[in-house]
Amino acid sequence: MKNIVFNLIVVLLSLPIVIYAQVAKPQAKPNILFIMSDDHGYQAISAYSDKLIKTPNIDRIAKEGVLFTNACVANSICEPSRATILTGKHSHMNGKADNRKPFDESQMTFPQLFQNAGYQTAMYGKLHLGNNPKGFDEFMILPGQGDYFNPDFITNKGDTTITGYATDVITDLTINWLDKKRDKAKPFMLMYLHKSPHRPWWPSPEKFEEFSKKVFPMPESLFDDYSNRGTAAKTAKMSLLLDMKYSQDSKVRSEIIKEMGEVLPKISQGKGLGQEYSRLSLQQKALYDPIIDSISNSFKINWPNMNTKQKMNWKYQRFMQDYLACVSSVDDNVGRVLNYLDESGLAKNTIVIYTSDQGFYLGEHGWFDKRFIYDESFKTPLMIRWPNVIKPGITNDEMVQNLDFAQTFLEAAKIEAPNDMQGKSFMPLLNGHSNKWNREAVYYHYSDFPNEHNVQKHYGIVTKEYKLVYFYDIDEWELYDRKKDPQEMKNVFNDPLYASLVKELKLKLKKLREKYKDNS
Ligand code: SGN
Numbered sequence: 084m085k086n087i088v089f090n091l092i093v094v095l096l097s098l099p100i101v102i103y104a105q106v107a108k109p110q111a112k113p114n115i116l117f118i119m120s121d122d123h124g125y126q127a128i129s130a131y132s133d134k135l136i137k138t139p140n141i142d143r144i145a146k147e148g149v150l151f152t153n154a155c156v157a158n159s160i161c162e163p164s165r166a167t168i169l170t171g172k173h174s175h176m177n178g179k180a181d182n183r184k185p186f187d188e189s190q191m192t193f194p195q196l197f198q199n200a201g202y203q204t205a206m207y208g209k210l211h212l213g214n215n216p217k218g219f220d221e222f223m224i225l226p227g228q229g230d231y232f233n234p235d236f237i238t239n240k241g242d243t244t245i246t247g248y249a250t251d252v253i254t255d256l257t258i259n260w261l262d263k264k265r266d267k268a269k270p271f272m273l274m275y276l277h278k279s280p281h282r283p284w285w286p287s288p289e290k291f292e293e294f295s296k297k298v299f300p301m302p303e304s305l306f307d308d309y310s311n312r313g314t315a316a317k318t319a320k321m322s323l324l325l326d327m328k329y330s331q332d333s334k335v336r337s338e339i340i341k342e343m344g345e346v347l348p349k350i351s352q353g354k355g356l357g358q359e360y361s362r363l364s365l366q367q368k369a370l371y372d373p374i375i376d377s378i379s380n381s382f383k384i385n386w387p388n389m390n391t392k393q394k395m396n397w398k399y400q401r402f403m404q405d406y407l408a409c410v411s412s413v414d415d416n417v418g419r420v421l422n423y424l425d426e427s428g429l430a431k432n433t434i435v436i437y438t439s440d441q442g443f444y445l446g447e448h449g450w451f452d453k454r455f456i457y458d459e460s461f462k463t464p465l466m467i468r469w470p471n472v473i474k475p476g477i478t479n480d481e482m483v484q485n486l487d488f489a490q491t492f493l494e495a496a497k498i499e500a501p502n503d504m505q506g507k508s509f510m511p512l513l514n515g516h517s518n519k520w521n522r523e524a525v526y527y528h529y530s531d532f533p534n535e536h537n538v539q540k541h542y543g544i545v546t547k548e549y550k551l552v553y554f555y556d557i558d559e560w561e562l563y564d565r566k567k568d569p570q571e572m573k574n575v576f577n578d579p580l581y582a583s584l585v586k587e588l589k590l591k592l593k594k595l596r597e598k599y600k601d602n603s
C-alpha cells in the first residue's frame with residue numbers, strides 16, 4: 084500500500100512536467116505562413132518563366148520546396164476565391180459567387196479551426212470579403228480593395244491609417260507581429276496578404292522610375308482575333324487596346340488627353356489618374372510627377388501616329404512596366420519575411436505557401452483581368468516549402484485547386500477537417516506519398532455576369548489533357564486540347580476527331596456537378 088501511495092505521488096508530481104513538456108515543445112506542430120498576392124499571374128514569377136521578370140525571393144520557396152505547375156482556382160475572381168480558400172467549398176456552396184454580396188460569416192473557416200486547436204492566428208493585408216475575418220487573434224485588413232498609398236486598415240482594435248506603400252506596410256506589420264506580438268509558446272497560422280499587383284498597378288516611386296524604362300517581350304497571342312473561339316471570348320471587355328484606360332491605368336494625365344482633342348480608340352476615362360494618386364501627399368507626388376509627365380508627353384507626341392499594332396504594344400508595355408514593378412516590390416518584401424524566418428530560427432518549422440487569389444492575363448489574347456477558365460486566369464501560382472517534409476526543388480503537375488488548401492493545411496497541423504469541406508488534402512504530394520493521390524479532373528464555375536469585363540457565365544471540367552467548358556446562358560460549348568494547343572487558340576468541340584472524348588467529358592462533368600452539388 085505504501086508503495087502504491089508513493090508511486091501515485093510520484094505520478095501526480097510529474098504530471099505538470101509532462102503537461103509543460105508538451106506545451107513547451109515548439110516542434111510538435113508546424114507553423115503556417117500563408118502568403119497570397121492579388122492577381123499575380125504565374126507568368127510573372129521566374130520559378131515558372133523568366134521571360135518577364137526575375138523574382139528571386141518568391142523563387143526561393145520553390146527551390147527549397149515544391150512548385151505546382153497545374154494549380155488552379157475554382158472561380159477566378161477575388162472574393163469568391165478567398166471564400167473558397169477559407170471554407171474549402173465551391174462558390175455555390177459557400178454563397179460567395181461575386182464581389183458584391185458579403186461573405187456569410189456564420190460558416191466555419193479553417194482559421195477558426197486553427198484557433199480552436201491552440202494556434203496563434205493573425206492576418207495582415209487584403210482580405211476583401213465584405214466583412215471582418217473570424218478566427219484571428221489579431222487582424223489588420225484593408226477595407227475592400229484597399230489602397231496602394233498610405234493605406235487605411237480595419238483592425239480588431241479600431242481603424243487606422245499608415246503612411247507608406249502598401250506592400251511595404253503590410254510586410255512591416257507581418258514581421259512586427261512575428262517578432263514582437265505573438266505568443267512564442269504557441270504555433271502560429273499567419274496570413275500575409277498583398278493588395279499588389281491588383282489594378283490600377285501603382286508601383287513604389289523607385290520601381291515606377293526603374294520599370295518605366297524597360298521593354299518587355301510581347302506574348303504570342305497579343306493580337307488574337309478570337310477566330311476559332313466562341314461568343315464569350317469575342318464579347319469580353321478586357322482588351323488592352325479597347326478597355327484599358329489611358330489615364331487611370333496607363334498613367335497619362337487627363338489634361339493631356341483633353342489637349343489632344345481626339346484620342347482613338349475612344350475609352351471612357353473616369354476620374355483621371357484616380358483615387359490612388361489623390362491619396363499621395365505633395366511630397367510623395369513630387370516623386371511620381373516627373374515620370375507621369377514623361378509618360379504623358381511621349382503619349383501626346385507618339386500616339387496619334389501609331390497604327391493599331393503599335394498602340395497595342397504601347398499599352399502592353401505601359402501595363403507590364405507598372406504591373407511588374409508592383410510584382411518586384413512583392414518579391415523584395417517576401418524576401419524580407421523569408422530572411423526574418425531564417426534569422427529567428429523559425430524557418431525550419433514553418434510551412435511557407437506562396438499563391439495568388441487567381442491568375443491574370445498579361446497580354447495573352449490581348450487581355451488583362453481574369454474570370455475565364457482559360458489557363459492564365461484559371462491557373463494560379465503555388466509553391467510550398469516545408470523543411471524535412473517536402474523534398475527541395477521538386478515540381479508537381481497534379482491538378483490541385485485552391486479548394487484543397489483548407490484541408491491540406493488542417494492535415495499538416497493534424498487538425499480534423501469538417502466532413503462538408505469539398506476539397507481534398509494534397510498532403511500526399513507534399514510528403515512523398517504521391518501514390519496515395521488520385522484526381523483526374525477539377526471543376527470550375529464562374530457566374531458573375533453581367534458585370535465589369537463582361538465575361539459570360541460558364542462551368543467546366545479540366546484534366547491535365549483537356550478542358551471542356553459550357554457557357555450556359557448562351558448555350559455554347561468549347562473544348563481545348565491542352566497538350567496540342569497550350570495557348571487555347573482553337574475550340575475543337577465540333578471536331579469529329581474529338582466526338583467520343585466530348586461524350587466522355589460531358590458525362591464526367593455531370594458527375595462532378597453532382598458530386599459538388601452544383602445545381603445552379
Ligand atoms: C476592379 C477593377 C476590375 C477588376 C475588379 C475585380 N477595375 O473593379 O478590373 O476586375 O476590380 O477584381 S478598376 O477600374 O476599379 O481597377 S478583383 O481582384 O477584386 O476580383
Ligand code: CA
Pocket residue numbers: 121122160161281440441
Ligand atoms: Ca484578385
